Amino acid sequence: MTTVHPDSGAPEVTLGKHVAAPTGPTVPGGLEAAKPATAAAPGDAKALYLDEAPTTITTPKLTHRPVLDPDAAPAVRRASLGKPTPEERLLAAGTWVASVATAWLLTQRLLPLPGVAWFVIVTFLCGLSFTVVITLLTGTRVEVVDRLAQVVVTGGALTLGVALFSTVAFVAVKGYEPVLNLNFLGSDMGGVGPQDPFDRGGIRHAILGSLIQVGIAIVITLPLGIGTAVFMTEVGGRFARIVRTVVEAMTALPSVVAGLFIYTVWIVTLGQPRSGFAASLAISVMMLPIIARAADVVLRVVPGGLREASLALGASRWRTVWHVVLPTARPGLATALILGVARGIGETSPVLLTSGAAQFTVLNPFGTSMNSLPLFVYSNVRSGDPTAIQRAYGAAFVLLVIVLVFFVIARLLARPPGSSTRKRKSR
Amino acid sequence: MSTTLPERERVDDKPTPTPRPINKTFTGVDAIFAQGARAVGATVLIITGGVGLFLGYQGYPTLQRYGWSFFTEREWNPEADVIGIAAVLLGTIVIATVAMTMAFPLALLTALYISEYAPPRLKPTLVSIVDLMAAVPSVVYGLWGALLIMEYASQFALFVDRTLGWIPIFDVVGGNPDAPAPTISRYSFSAFCAAIAVAMMVTPMACAVMRQVFSQTPPGEKEAALALGATRWGMIRSVVLPFGRGGIIGGSMLGLGRALGETIAVVLILSTTFEFKVRPFELGGNSVSALIANRFAEADGNQLSALLAAGFVLFLITLVINTLAAMVVNRSRSGAGTDA
Numbered sequence: 001m002t003t004v005h006p007d008s009g010a011p012e013v014t015l016g017k018h019v020a021a022p023t024g025p026t027v028p029g030g031l032e033a034a035k036p037a038t039a040a041a042p043g044d045a046k047a048l049y050l051d052e053a054p055t056t057i058t059t060p061k062l063t064h065r066p067v068l069d070p071d072a073a074p075a076v077r078r079a080s081l082g083k084p085t086p087e088e089r090l091l092a093a094g095t096w097v098a099s100v101a102t103a104w105l106l107t108q109r110l111l112p113l114p115g116v117a118w119f120v121i122v123t124f125l126c127g128l129s130f131t132v133v134i135t136l137l138t139g140t141r142v143e144v145v146d147r148l149a150q151v152v153v154t155g156g157a158l159t160l161g162v163a164l165f166s167t168v169a170f171v172a173v174k175g176y177e178p179v180l181n182l183n184f185l186g187s188d189m190g191g192v193g194p195q196d197p198f199d200r201g202g203i204r205h206a207i208l209g210s211l212i213q214v215g216i217a218i219v220i221t222l223p224l225g226i227g228t229a230v231f232m233t234e235v236g237g238r239f240a241r242i243v244r245t246v247v248e249a250m251t252a253l254p255s256v257v258a259g260l261f262i263y264t265v266w267i268v269t270l271g272q273p274r275s276g277f278a279a280s281l282a283i284s285v286m287m288l289p290i291i292a293r294a295a296d297v298v299l300r301v302v303p304g305g306l307r308e309a310s311l312a313l314g315a316s317r318w319r320t321v322w323h324v325v326l327p328t329a330r331p332g333l334a335t336a337l338i339l340g341v342a343r344g345i346g347e348t349s350p351v352l353l354t355s356g357a358a359q360f361t362v363l364n365p366f367g368t369s370m371n372s373l374p375l376f377v378y379s380n381v382r383s384g385d386p387t388a389i390q391r392a393y394g395a396a397f398v399l400l401v402i403v404l405v406f407f408v409i410a411r412l413l414a415r416p417p418g419s420s421t422r423k424r425k426s427r
Numbered sequence: 428m429s430t431t432l433p434e435r436e437r438v439d440d441k442p443t444p445t446p447r448p449i450n451k452t453f454t455g456v457d458a459i460f461a462q463g464a465r466a467v468g469a470t471v472l473i474i475t476g477g478v479g480l481f482l483g484y485q486g487y488p489t490l491q492r493y494g495w496s497f498f499t500e501r502e503w504n505p506e507a508d509v510i511g512i513a514a515v516l517l518g519t520i521v522i523a524t525v526a527m528t529m530a531f532p533l534a535l536l537t538a539l540y541i542s543e544y545a546p547p548r549l550k551p552t553l554v555s556i557v558d559l560m561a562a563v564p565s566v567v568y569g570l571w572g573a574l575l576i577m578e579y580a581s582q583f584a585l586f587v588d589r590t591l592g593w594i595p596i597f598d599v600v601g602g603n604p605d606a607p608a609p610t611i612s613r614y615s616f617s618a619f620c621a622a623i624a625v626a627m628m629v630t631p632m633a634c635a636v637m638r639q640v641f642s643q644t645p646p647g648e649k650e651a652a653l654a655l656g657a658t659r660w661g662m663i664r665s666v667v668l669p670f671g672r673g674g675i676i677g678g679s680m681l682g683l684g685r686a687l688g689e690t691i692a693v694v695l696i697l698s699t700t701f702e703f704k705v706r707p708f709e710l711g712g713n714s715v716s717a718l719i720a721n722r723f724a725e726a727d728g729n730q731l732s733a734l735l736a737a738g739f740v741l742f743l744i745t746l747v748i749n750t751l752a753a754m755v756v757n758r759s760r761s762g763a764g765t766d767a
Contacts, residue, residue: 117579146658153544156536160634163627164560167571174574224474227467235464243468250475252749254688256716257738261478263723264485264735289475317453318460339562346564349690349716353723374566374691381570381695389574396567407559 091134099126124155171400175393184394190360194380194388203395205361206376209276210402212365213355213372214345216280221288221340226333229295234321244296250289258286259350267354274356276365279372282350291340298332299325331414338410342403348374373399479742486736492729497736501703503718505730512715512737514701518618519714519741522693523686525622525707530630530686531679537630538637538678542644543663554638560631569692572624577696580623581614584708588614599709616698618712624692633682636756640674641667677756684745684752690716715741 084092103123107113113122131151135144177198178184184202192201228247232240262282266272302325310320326333356369357379373395380392453461490497493510500511541553589604591597602613644667652662668675693714699721700711715737726734 115582117582142658142661146660149660149663150544153536153540156533157540157545160533160537160560160630161556164556164563166575167563167568167627170571170575171567224467224471227464228471231464231468235461235468239465240468243472246472246476246479248753249746249750250479252684252688252742252745253478254690254716254738254741254745256688256690256719257482257742258478260719260723260735260738261481264731265481268727268731285474285478288471292471316455316460317457321460342562346562346566348564348566349720352691352720374564377566377570378691378695381573393570396564396570399564400567403562403564404559407562411555 095130095134096127099123099130102126102130127151168400171393171396174390175395175397178391178394179397185398188359188361192359194383194385194391196387198387198391201391203373203376203391203398205358206371206373206395207398207402208361208363209355209358209370210345210372210374210399212363213276213280213283213351213370214341216277216365217283217287217344218337218341220280220284221291222337225288225291225337225340226295228292229299230321230325232292232296233299234317234325247289247292247296251293253286253289255286255347256349256353258282259353261285262350263353273367274354274369275367276355276362276370276372279351279355279370280365282354283344283347286347286350287340287344290343291336294336294340295329295333298329298336301332302328334413335410338406338413342406342410345406346374346399346403348378351375352378373402482735482739482742485732486739489729489733489736493733497733502701503722505726505733508729510730510733512718512740514703515713515715515718515737516740517703517705518712519687519716521705521707521712522618522622522625522697522714523683525619526625526629526686527679527683529622529626530633530682533626534630534633534637534678534682535675537634538641539663539667541634541638542641543659543667557631557634557638560627561635563628565628565689566691566695568624568627569695571627572620572692573695576623577615577620580620581611581617584614584617584619585609585611587708596705597708598706600706602709613710614708616696616710618697618707618709621693621696621712621714622707624696625686625689628689628692629682629686632685633678636678636681637671637674640671640678640756644670673756673758677752680748680752680755684748687745687748688716688741690720693717694720 100123103119103126106126107119107122113119128148128151131147132144135147181198181202183199185207186204187200187202188205189201189203190205228243232244232247259282262278262285266278266281267274272278306324306328307320310324311317315323351372352375355372355375357371357375358369359371362368362370377392377396377399380388380395383389452458489510493500497511498516499513500509501514502509502511503515504510537557541550541557545553584599585602585604587597588599588602592599592602592604599613601610603609648666648670649662652666653659657665694717697713697717698711699713699717701713702711704712719734719738722730723734
């Protein structure tokens, strides 16, 4: 917007003499003499040190509002420094069109490099070299390095994205066929052979088994994990430091070793049968350090001012923890728990060692073996039968969906209350 | 003329004021709370510490029985009473190393993309996707690696053997790469294939740590670099990467710790052998976790305690790596604000 100041009469303050410090004999009335100057220009602190009254002070009579000038030239849009110019965008697009064309020529016509993989690799390499050449036409070496870095970084991120997409898509495409049959979720494999068609048998036993096992593991780990975190952050002391060290060390425990531990203690030494409860114990041993550590991190970032405010108002420590610290940290604690659960429900190796695999629905976690989703997937893939493998894909798909649901719930809980679009606080 | 302080009259019957004693010990309900919390902490300490101690205690008779040869013997043959973890330990390290050579650049580039290059509106979504990747069950990545990627991986292994086969590491014994119909089965079910699936599992973890550290780079320093005329890459190289060095090292080491302990993807893909070799593109291999998963069912007595000892060695390795990672992240400047 073009504005014109009709009168450029800025307040003109002419000061007689600047004296940096009262060097001469101090005039007792100096302060009084400076008073009018301070009244006229209160921002000028130097006026206090004047030993003479200011000579002229001109102030504008009126304030004028800026007037829009209809004859002024149209406003120029502010240049955006961050975005590429149209020329740059066109060059980038041209580079990639050229590299796709060259890659097609090289792989399909000139060199014996069949397959999509080679095409993608050659395209990327061509894109890199064309970027270098085109940037060198106008720019310097510094710009070439910048462009190359951008292409390589974007390419790396794209590779990972494609890999994740291919994982999800692969499982979904291979596994949708058994899931389409309602009985896949509603019945179990009791009395159903591995080669029976998909309208017989299902994975109800595995889903229920997974949920029961993880449920028991939550009942064990939630109070212990959050209680330990509260102990480490709110009570403290030397003993808490020992606990923290050991808990952090045990997050390194490989899941298969956790399973082997329960297998040795519970099944071999104590002579208990393989059961859902043993699997829950193995999952708990694996999940407990993870949840305790994550909850500890969450509780530590609760602002200390909140605790002090509560204590200053006369609340006891216990009330402070229960009414201030835990509610403040609730979203973070929920995230910690759910991410731990997502990890626990997907781990195969502790379950493989401890639960055994029943082919029918078992609701009693004690005494008898019990199947679960990761174990079902694993054993069906190992069986080598095509129908069984396809059932495994279906079960893996269901497992993926369950993990996804847990994950979305965790994200929704972690979002700060009352904001749906605000950028989430990264933890 | 001098000023004098007013003389205070001494009143002897009043005692001089002393500060009120502050008692830091918990009283009443708080005492119950503190003791309860301490009891919970002690329980967890006993459980988690007990696992570590138990593993070490169980492994002790194995070490006593087999001595140093437990670490140098390649065979795992309980029937002949020959048990050693040299081959499986080497296999574990080979798989983890190959996985990290793939996972490290991918994680670093993705973290840089998300924190520096991605459009700001996409950023939260990308962060969620990476976190979601970390939550995908390992058995799913195992399926993906065994039944989708294996074919391409063995073609790639064939290509590597054909072009770089003269380097001993890339050689595939019995592969016959120059024959018109090479024996492709020699290139499948290899440590390389398993490492691809493991890399998929490890990358999001390492990427999440790196991205978090990059996002804490002081914006003032980034703007200063840009204002001095640096390109975006110049800014990243001179500000973001030096600041995030601790996060880069720490994140990769956390990933490495996870890669060493990964079981199911390895069991699903790798065909088990007890050879002592560093040829990742060749059929067959082994790892400590795969050994445990394959052998626990038939194990009794000696073999079970040997498996526990092997698990304990694996745990010690991951423990050392995780501790180093935590130290690197905490020591570096970038770790200053990670967890209050």
